[in-house]
Amino acid sequence: MAELAVERTPIPGLLVVRLPVHADARGWFKEGWQRAKMTALGLPDFGPVQQNVSFNTRRGATRGIHTEPWDKFVSVSTGRAFGAWVDMRAGASFGTTFTVELDPSVAVYVPRGVGNSYQTLEDGVAYSYLVNDHWRPGTSYPALDLADPDAAVAWPIPLEEAEVSEKDRYNPRLADVTPVAAPRPLVLGAGGQLGRALVAAIPGALGVTRAELDVTDTSPGGALETWPWHDHDVVLNAAAHTAVDAAETPEGRAAAWAANAAAPAALARIADAHRLTLVHYSTDYVFDGAVAEHAEDEPLAPHGVYGQSKAAGELAVGTAARHYLLRTSWVIGEGHNFVRTMQRLAGDGVSPAVVGDQVGRLTFTDELVRATRHLLESRAAFGTYHVSNGGDPMSWADVARRVFALSGRDPGDVTATTTAEYAVGRAMAPRPAHSAFDLTKLRATGFEPEDAAVALERYCVTEASRP
Incomplete structure (x- = not known):
């Protein structure tokens, strides 16, 4: 037999x-x-x-x-x-x-x-x-x-x-015969740094902005419920409320919970109903930052509203049968970000004070997209993965000094300050002191993260060459 x-x-x-x-x-x-x-x-x-x-x-x-x-x-x-x-x-x-x-x-x-x-x-x-x-x-x-x-x-x-x-x-x-159209990957939040990078790099992807599909409209007969999900096989949710400090306000709190928790919960239900693979992006803010490197199975312990709403979204996404939950940190891509700000300050002759007691790894959007494609194309086991660039963890002050050096400025022009000192006079949400991820699980799938310092140099050179 x-x-x-x-x-x-x-x-x-x-x-x-x-x-x-x-x-x-x-x-x-x-x-x-x-x-x-x-x-x-x-x-x-x-x-x-x-x-x-x-x-x-x-x-x-x-x-x-x-x-x-x-x-x-x-x-x-x-x-x-x-x-x-x-x-x-x-x-x-x-x-x-x-x-x-x-x-x-x-x-x-x-x-x-x-x-x-x-x-x-x-x-x-x-x-x-x-x-x-x-x-x-x-x-x-x-x-x-x-x-x-x-x-x-x-x-x-x-x-x-x-x-x-x-x-x-x-x-x-x-x-x-008119050929049957292949299902297309759908990128939600296509107007953001990550969303733009996903649309550019994933073959056939359809990107939609919030104006085209409001993921927070989870009402019966609303935008999410009536979207033609049968046209897609993979949904990549790059939509999020990322205004960390604004999330601490009454209006921001409601917006954060709608985008970061309620919307992912609705997407998880939709993914199961339509047999979709859901890729969802989360953050180091779901941890309290008490350990030097965070593993995927570390208990969630967010401090502020942003992290709490993202943690709730994670729990919802985890109920979907086919899901990749990608936690990432310190994202740098096309759009307003820390590296571009430091390049501008370096060019303007400013000598900034930058926080030196928050430590992590940069994640460039092209690296996050590369990891996303790897997991999908290799059919890695569904679940949670930590994704960032590799190399030694750095503080924000360390990153700023490297950007200054790459911009032709003396890195000593960047002064390190503490989070507490920087927060004086500002309405700031709590930040994790340690944001670096343990990347062992991702590497076990056959993916080797590029060193953040190498990616930072390439990014700065590219940005400097823009007209």
Whole structure:
């Protein structure tokens, strides 16, 4: 008896599953669907919600080629059938064809956008299929001519001898089919430093700003609920209320909790409902900064409203089945940030006092994007990861001195001060004294963070060359 196995095919995502069939004089038994075993072998955990059975009375009954708007897991209960699949998705694999004979020992996982067809090879064939969306009357989907010369399916029983429905005799040919659009990654908060970097670097990503999609509108029938989520497969949530000091005010507190806690909670529910992968970005502010380096499993202990709202958002995101929670720190990208401020001060001849008792690592947006893509493309285990640039931790004063040196100024022109001294006369939220992350878990996935000092030099040179 063959072992359970999952095999790839020329059509991306279309998988053949070899099922052990236990037979004796009484008949046979098989595990037609075994989530734990099959997903361990690479089958997507596609979340079936409906099971259907198709019984075919006579040999030669031929159905399809249909491209239903859901993922499908097909297996034969009795008899034998010939299965044919044609990739109808936009992209390099459009039009690719695959065929295999189906019996009780062979099942096939069919991703959305791949056309499927079945021809019975004997009388009394029943096959069942699991789908991850409910069938609804009036559902329409692309179909393909069974005799299309480009797909060139080698039907065991010639179509002129087969039983084909009237509808399936008049489907369009491949040249006339509009390809099924691939789901696009969706970047929320596309107007910020990180959001802009994600849109620029992730192929096919659709970026939306708050003006286009207000993530804080979680009301029934509101912006989040009515967004066309079926157009996407990954949601990258770079939207956040990041005004740390303003979050301590009554108005800022409400805004922070809406954007940093309520919105991620709604996105987690949406991700599960639509089988999306949710990538969410959080912060070192969820910790109290009492230890030199923070590991992923350190208990949350935020001081201020910003950190508290982000911690609440983390707890909500953690309930999503497919999630990457990326904690990061000291983000530098395109837009207003600490490094640009120091470059401006250096150019203006200012000699600033900069906090020297807050220690961490810079995270450049291109590095955060690179880590995001790595986790998604390598299909790393879902969960929480700490992401920053590497190298030795530095204080803000250390960073400022390096920026001054790279700007042609004497680094001694930067004076170190304490957080307490800097806060005198200012309405400031509490900051963690230590923000550096332990990057062991990220490195274990095969990702090596670039040294922050190297990235800082490149960033400063690039900024200095701008007109």
